[in-house]
Amino acid sequence: MARLVASLVERSVSGVSRSSRKAFSLGADLVEVRLDHIEPAALTGRSLSLIRDAVHGPAIATLRSKAEGGLSALRGTRRETALRVIADAGFEFIDLEARIDARVIRAGIGTGPEVIVSSHLRAPGDSKRVDRLLRSVCASGDIGKVAMPCTDASQALMLARVGRRVAEERKTFALIGMGDQGALTRACAEEIGSALVYCCLPGRPAAPGQFDVATQAALRSRGRVLLGLLGHPVSHSVSRPMQEAALRRAGLGGAYLPLDIPPAHMTRANLRLMGTLGFTGLNVTIPHKARVSGMCDEKGPSAASTGVVNTVRFKSDLIIGENTDVFGFSKLIEHKIRIVKGTSALVLGAGGAARAAVRVLADSGASVSVAARRVGRAEDAASDDAEALGFGEIGPGKRFDVVVNCTPVGMKGFPSVGLPMTAVGKGTVLFDLVYNPPVTSTMKRARAKGAKAYGGLDMLVHQGAEAFRIWTGVEPDIRSMARAAKGALP
Numbered sequence: 001m002a003r004l005v006a007s008l009v010e011r012s013v014s015g016v017s018r019s020s021r022k023a024f025s026l027g028a029d030l031v032e033v034r035l036d037h038i039e040p041a042a043l044t045g046r047s048l049s050l051i052r053d054a055v056h057g058p059a060i061a062t063l064r065s066k067a068e069g070g071l072s073a074l075r076g077t078r079r080e081t082a083l084r085v086i087a088d089a090g091f092e093f094i095d096l097e098a099r100i101d102a103r104v105i106r107a108g109i110g111t112g113p114e115v116i117v118s119s120h121l122r123a124p125g126d127s128k129r130v131d132r133l134l135r136s137v138c139a140s141g142d143i144g145k146v147a148m149p150c151t152d153a154s155q156a157l158m159l160a161r162v163g164r165r166v167a168e169e170r171k172t173f174a175l176i177g178m179g180d181q182g183a184l185t186r187a188c189a190e191e192i193g194s195a196l197v198y199c200c201l202p203g204r205p206a207a208p209g210q211f212d213v214a215t216q217a218a219l220r221s222r223g224r225v226l227l228g229l230l231g232h233p234v235s236h237s238v239s240r241p242m243q244e245a246a247l248r249r250a251g252l253g254g255a256y257l258p259l260d261i262p263p264a265h266m267t268r269a270n271l272r273l274m275g276t277l278g279f280t281g282l283n284v285t286i287p288h289k290a291r292v293s294g295m296c297d298e299k300g301p302s303a304a305s306t307g308v309v310n311t312v313r314f315k316s317d318l319i320i321g322e323n324t325d326v327f328g329f330s331k332l333i334e335h336k337i338r339i340v341k342g343t344s345a346l347v348l349g350a351g352g353a354a355r356a357a358v359r360v361l362a363d364s365g366a367s368v369s370v371a372a373r374r375v376g377r378a379e380d381a382a383s384d385d386a387e388a389l390g391f392g393e394i395g396p397g398k399r400f401d402v403v404v405n406c407t408p409v410g411m412k413g414f415p416s417v418g419l420p421m422t423a424v425g426k427g428t429v430l431f432d433l434v435y436n437p438p439v440t441s442t443m444k445r446a447r448a449k450g451a452k453a454y455g456g457l458d459m460l461v462h463q464g465a466e467a468f469r470i471w472t473g474v475e476p477d478i479r480s481m482a483r484a485a486k487g488a489l490p
Contacts, residue, residue: 002189002197002220003029005060006213007206009037013047017054019201027217030058032095032198034206035086036065036072043082048089060116061086062095068120069207080104087112095145098137105140116174116196117141121148124155130175131162138171143195145174147207150182152232153257154265157273159185160192167193174198179208183257186211187219187226188277211255218253225254225472226278230266230292230312231285234258236412236436238488239283239464245484246468249477254280263287268295268319275314281471282312283464286408289352296321306359308352311467322470325356328463329433336454337402337429339364346371346394346423349406350381353433357404358386366402371420394420403446405432410440412490417441426450435460438489461485 006023008031010016020031033051035043043063052059063082064070074082083101087094087109094112096105098119109115117140119133125148138144150156156177163175163185174196177185186209189197199216200206211219218224225247229239235258243256259282261270266288274282284292289308293299296309302323303309309321339345343366347357350372358381361368368386371394372378378388400423408414411434419442424430430446433456443453461482468476 002194004213004216004220005030005032005196005198007032007034007062007198007200007210009034009200009204009206011037011039013050013054016051017056019204020055020057020059023201023213024057026201026213028057028199028213030060030092031055032060032062032206033091034070035061035063036070040072040074040082043085045085045088048086052090058092060093060095061089061091061113064095065097065100067100068097068118075100084109093143096141098133098140114143115141116143116145118145118147121146124148124151127158127162130159131165134162134166134173134175135171138166138173143172143174145176145196147176147178148182149208150177150179150185152265153181153184153259153261154270156182156184157265157270160188160273160277163192163194176207177209180258181209181260183209183211183255184228184259184274184277186216187255187257190220191277215255219255221253223253224278225252225280226257227254227281227283227471228257228259228274228279229283229285230259230261230271230288232260232262232266232287233413234260234285237285238436238485239460241488242461242464242481242485243468245480246465246476249480250472250474252472252474261288263291266291271295271312271319275317275319279314281314281467283467284310284312284352286351293321295319302326302356302359306352306355308355310352310356310463311470313470322467323352323356324463324466324470325353325459326359327466328459328461329353329356329360331462332431332433332454332456332459333360333402336431336452339366339402341365342367343402344400345369345402345404346400347381347386347404347406348372348419350374350377351406354381354404354406355383357406357431357433358382361402361404362386369400371423391420394423396422398423399425400428403428403430403451405430405434405442408434410434410437410442412436421445421449424449424451428452430454432456433459435485436489438486457482457485457489 006028362385428451435456
């Protein structure tokens with residue numbers, strides 16, 4: 001089992017004592033004392049013994065250099081002298097840096113602490129480089145450690161593959177993806193084969209992407225619920241606080257990770273790996289919904305009828321696709337509009353959300369049109385349930401009772417114009433499935449024309465609640481999910 005290491009970034013003996021006591025009470029197996037946060041003048045034998053005595057359990061001594069993301073400016077013989085003094089202070093482990101401390105590593109540190117040989121990459125490396133580096137540091141010490149910044153989750157999945165290969169050779173290591181996109185290497189440390197997983201006290205991270213001790217402890221517990229959002233981008237999403245609120249209210253340990261995977265890396269192999277790594281389930285958003293649908297072994301009725309998947313659950317070796325957007329859209333329009341035979345509805349966009357909207361509106365009896373910039377895409381989304389239009393075919397005199405924006409226009413980080421607003425007039429009800437920001441430019445323009453306009457937050461909450469039921473079999477606290485989602489919006 002991967003041991004939980006709580007990194008302590010304290011500047012005093014009393015701070016180390018207080019923080020280590022708290023870390024062990026929360027479930028840490030050992031602590032890392034970041035000595036680079038201590039004044040260099042205090043790195044004497046006596047001071048270091050006091051620091052070691054202040055720790056309420058086993059500890060790693062780390063003097064992280066500035067070159068590898070730390071605060072220590074010591075170099076050359078001054079650093080070597082400090083490291084040898086640290087090695088004699090009674091710590092169970094000492095962290096030495098493969099490049100800067102090469103001479104100390106070759107000469108040996110004595111018979112005191114076990115040696116962790118670490119290397120921190122400044123930029124993402126490829127699989128061959130990481131594999132070579134990890135094997136090198138493993139051969140140089142008792143434990144090898146490699147940390148790499150991850151700009152997207154496919155890089156973290158690459159690290160997972162490397163770790164699993166090296167673990168098969170019974171090497172002892174820690175392999176870490178830094179930042180939010182590397183978090184799955186921490187959440188899945190056990191499955192990757194890492195011997196150590198680093199975490200922090202609440203609000204006191206020592207490195208980007210660390211979970212707090214309690215969360216990390218919950219992630220290695222039996223019955224954990226590990227969830228995530230597949231998309232590109234995912235930075236606009238508020239699903240993480242919403243789903244984690246549902247987990248807390250249900251008393252379930254786990255986490256929800258934003259997983260930014262570029263289209264070129266959204267492969268079945270990567271999806272299957274996430275199941276192997278212990279993910280319970282995933283949400284899927286732009287632009288992966290249709291592609292993931294083709295990767296599933298089984299699909300629920302809504303996913304099969306729309307041809308897109310926005311929710312995945314893993315069952316044994318199976319990838320099962322679901323579509324909770326249909327349920328979410330039904331809840332969004334509920335009590336806001338009465339649809340009767342002949343109600344005219346226009347769906348803007350041709351992605352996964354558009355297909356869900358078409359299904360609900362057509363089943364309710366509306367006369368549905370689907371418009372997209374490319375008519376061919378509109379035809380695909382319309383299927384046999386609606387007519388297909390190009391944006392240019394919506395003339396000034398063509399008004400609709402219901403207009404649904406299923407494009408990302410107006411979403412945080414996307415353009416705010418480009419939709420054919422001639423379709424909206426007095427008496428129209430507009431549903432903008434964008435929820436960030438809460439009031440979009442499209443909603444403002446619709447209201448200025450005398451239309452009613454609603455944002456997409458209710459749909460997000462209800463589709464998320466349905467996904468939670470599918471993943472866990474537990475009824476979520478929808479109010480807490482809604483509060484968390486609203487609280488995360490600007």
